[in-house]
Amino acid sequence: MSKYQSSDAILLRAVGYGEGNRIFTCFGRENGKFSAVARGVLKPKSKLKGHLQLGNRCDLQLVNGRGLKTIASAVAKETYAANREKAEWYFYMSYFLELFNDFLPEDAPDENLFFLLDAVLKSLGDTDPPLLARFFELKLLAAAGYAVDTEHCAVCAKKLNGGFYDTRRSVLTCENCGSGMVISPKAHFALRYLEQTDPNLVSRLKVDDETKSVLFTLNKNRIEHSLEKKVRSLEILRKAELD
Numbered sequence: 699m700s701k702y703q704s705s706d707a708i709l710l711r712a713v714g715y716g717e718g719n720r721i722f723t724c725f726g727r728e729n730g731k732f733s734a735v736a737r738g739v740l741k742p743k744s745k746l747k748g749h750l751q752l753g754n755r756c757d758l759q760l761v762n763g764r765g766l767k768t769i770a771s772a773v774a775k776e777t778y779a780a781n782r783e784k785a786e787w788y789f790y791m792s793y794f795l796e797l798f799n800d801f802l803p804e805d806a807p808d809e810n811l812f813f814l815l816d817a818v819l820k821s822l823g824d825t826d827p828p829l830l831a832r833f834f835e836l837k838l839l840a841a842a843g844y845a846v847d848t849e850h851c852a853v854c855a856k857k858l859n860g861g862f863y864d865t866r867r868s869v870l871t872c873e874n875c876g877s878g879m880v881i882s883p884k885a886h887f888a889l890r891y892l893e894q895t896d897p898n899l900v901s902r903l904k905v906d907d908e909t910k911s912v913l914f915t916l917n918k919n920r921i922e923h924s925l926e927k928k929v930r931s932l933e934i935l936r937k938a939e940l941d
């Protein structure tokens with residue numbers, strides 16, 4: 699590996715490290731997920747500070763050492779400014795970054811996922827946040843290898859028009875074959891739409907509150923089944939979305 703490297707990256711997470719330093723988890727367009735330390739970034743005079751904000755897309759100059767990479771310079775090229783205007787949007791942005799970080803392994807570059815995150819962060823200000831969240835969750839589940847067949851019953855292979863979600867096995871079944879969580883035909887249609895659409899077309903889907911609630915519970919179940927843990931922001935989102 700050469701000593702110097704540049705990266706067009708979105709900042710997913712930051713933790714404090716030593717005095718005035720932070721370690722950033724980044725997702726690079728070309729190099730996937732990696733960690734790098736920004737030295738002195740918490741000091742008042744740091745030139746990096748303004749650029750290295752969570753959720754920013756930055757041009758980073760990195761120095762590869764024996765241990766962690768170091769961020770030598772950073773220029774924010776996209777701050778998705780709208781997401782910082784409302785507390786609700788900021789919260790969803792934080793959730794998207796957390797989920798993306800949780801689902802994707804280090805050193806597995808994927809340009810499509812990079813642009814998916816970029817597009818979702820750009821769409822947040824003019825799309826219903828809960829629906830955009832369901833869309834993003836479905837894309838990440840599929841990308842991480844946890845796709846579920848939503849077209850056919852997992853038992854008899856009949857074409858589905860609603861049915862059940864079997865929470866234990868994480869599969870969909872028709873009304874004759876299964877039991878578990880009821881997926882109404884309306885919720886099934888919304889699920890199929892969100893799986894197949896693009897970020898900028900999410901807002902064309904109109905759903906009632908009951909459908910929203912089914913989609914929330916379904917995805918939450920699938921995420922926790924896949925990650926084998928609870929996602930912190932999802933617990934908070936649940937409260938916010940039900941208000």
Ligand SMILES: [Zn+2]
Nearest residue numbers: 851854872875
């Ligand atoms: Zn069946």
